Each structure stands twice: as structure tokens, then as C-alpha cells.
Amino acid sequence: MPKRTHDEAQPKLKLYYFDIQGKAEAIRLLCKYVGLELDDYRFKDRSEFMEMKQNGTLAFGQVPMLEIDGTKKLPQSAAILRYLAKMGGIHPEDDFVAALVDAALDQEADAFLGPTVASYTTRFGIALDEAHTAAASKLIGEETMPRHLAALEALLAQSSTGWLAGTKEPAACDFAWACRLGQYLPFKDRMFPTPLRELQDYPKCKAFKEKFFELPEIAAYYKTSAL
Numbered sequence: 001m002p003k004r005t006h007d008e009a010q011p012k013l014k015l016y017y018f019d020i021q022g023k024a025e026a027i028r029l030l031c032k033y034v035g036l037e038l039d040d041y042r043f044k045d046r047s048e049f050m051e052m053k054q055n056g057t058l059a060f061g062q063v064p065m066l067e068i069d070g071t072k073k074l075p076q077s078a079a080i081l082r083y084l085a086k087m088g089g090i091h092p093e094d095d096f097v098a099a100l101v102d103a104a105l106d107q108e109a110d111a112f113l114g115p116t117v118a119s120y121t122t123r124f125g126i127a128l129d130e131a132h133t134a135a136a137s138k139l140i141g142e143e144t145m146p147r148h149l150a151a152l153e154a155l156l157a158q159s160s161t162g163w164l165a166g167t168k169e170p171a172a173c174d175f176a177w178a179c180r181l182g183q184y185l186p187f188k189d190r191m192f193p194t195p196l197r198e199l200q201d202y203p204k205c206k207a208f209k210e211k212f213f214e215l216p217e218i219a220a221y222y223k224t225s226a227l
């Protein structure tokens with residue numbers, strides 16, 4: 001059920017991203033969930049993105065970028081999620097709970113920093129040869145990610161609602177984490193062995209992911225959009 005009523009005015013929202021799920025999917029799903037209309041613009045090709053990157057339209061040279069009313073531009077997916085969660089009425093009013101949402105969002109960024117750097121090396125100013133990539137993948141798959149998932153499992157064990165910050169409804173951090181656990185794993189064949197990908201040792205994480213993708217608004221979205 002939309003969290004907003006349709007006669008409520010909302011700014012014009014246009015999201016710029018590639019034609020993949022990636023870092024935009026959580027934003028698309030949050031808009032669906034709260035009932036915000038979103039122009040989900042997907043670059044036709046990389047040159048379109050490069051042009052925006054080079055002409056200064058993208059503050060940090062990256063997407064997702066949310067354009068508001070054709071004028072204001074907001075980069076960084078976590079900032080976009082929080083902004084839209086507030087607009088959509090699902091961001092906690094309690095400052096401490098809101099900070100818990102921030103903490104879980106930051107933790108998602110931390111958890112995937114290693115895999116992201118090891119996958120997109122040159123963007124981060126490093127170079128890894130095959131031996132280093134193999135060593136990093138092994139360490140990430142066998143130690144780093146299991147540690148992060150165990151922490152997520154513990155967080156969920158404390159939640160009385162099944163959402164990461166204990167909110168009644170999914171919050172911004174739940175959208176970010178669920179999309180990560182759902183699909184967006186950098187270099188996944190190397191760094192995320194099947195048991196990890198299937199969350200075999202993390203039943204609460206698995207239940208969290210299932211609960212999220214079974215939300216009626218989310219399930220309905222995937223009836224019309226390819227997974």
C-alpha cells in the first residue's frame with residue numbers, strides 16, 4: 001500500500017543510472033514502496049554517462065544521481081535513500097532510531113568496500129595482479145564477508161520487527177542491504193562462494209531478504225520489471 005496519497009504534491013524526481021540494478025535498485029524500490037513517482041532514467045550507452053561525468057553534471061563523477069524538479073542534483077545512494085525515505089514518510093522521527101538507520105547504511109558501505117575496491121581496482125587508484133586478486137577474493141569470501149554477515153545476523157537477532165533498525169516498516173538501510181543480499185555483489189563468482197551467496201549459515205539474513213522481497217509492493221514491481 002503506498003505510504004503517500006496520490007493527491008499529495010511531490011517534487012519531480014528523475015534518477016540517472018545505468019540500465020542495471022546496481023546501486024540504483026534500492027532507490028527504485030524505495031520509491032515503489034512509498035508510492036513516489038520516479039522517472040527511472042537509464043543511460044542508453046556509456047557515452048551518455050561519460051558526457052554527464054565530463055560536463056560537470058555529476059558532482060562526484062558517479063551515479064546514481066537524483067534530479068529534483070529539474071534543477072537540484074543529489075549524488076550518493078545513501079543520501080538519496082535517506083532523502084526519499086523522509087519524503088515518503090518512512091524515515092524514523094526518533095533521532096536515535098534514525099541514527100541506527102544511518103549506522104546500518106554506513107555498515108553496508110563498509111562491508112562492500114573491500115569487494116568493490118578489489119573488483120574496480122583502477123577506479124580506486126590501485127592495481128592488483130592475478131595472484132593478489134585471487135588472494136583478496138579468498139580472504140573476502142572466507143573471512144571478511146562472513147564476519148560482516150555474522151554482524152548483520154546479530155543485529156537482526158536484536159530486532160523485534162525483522163528490520164535492521166527495529167523500525168515497524170523497512171527503512172532506508174533495509175532497502176540498501178536487501179538489494180545487496182539480493183543481487184548486487186561485486187565480482188560475485190570469485191568473492192562470494194555459493195553457500196555465502198545463499199546465506200546458508202545466516203538464517204536471519206536469509207529471512208530478512210525473503211521478507212523484503214515478499215513485500216507486496218516489491219513483489220508487484222518484479223512482476224513487471226525483470227529481476
Ligand SMILES: N[C@@H](CCC(=O)N[C@@H](CS)C(=O)NCC(=O)O)C(=O)O
Nearest residue numbers: 022023061062063064075076077078
Ligand atoms: N558511494 C557511491 C558509489 C557510486 C558508484 O560507485 N557508482 C558507480 C556505478 S555503481 C559509477 O558511477 N561508476 C562509473 C565511474 O566511476 O566512472 C554511491 O553509493 O552512490
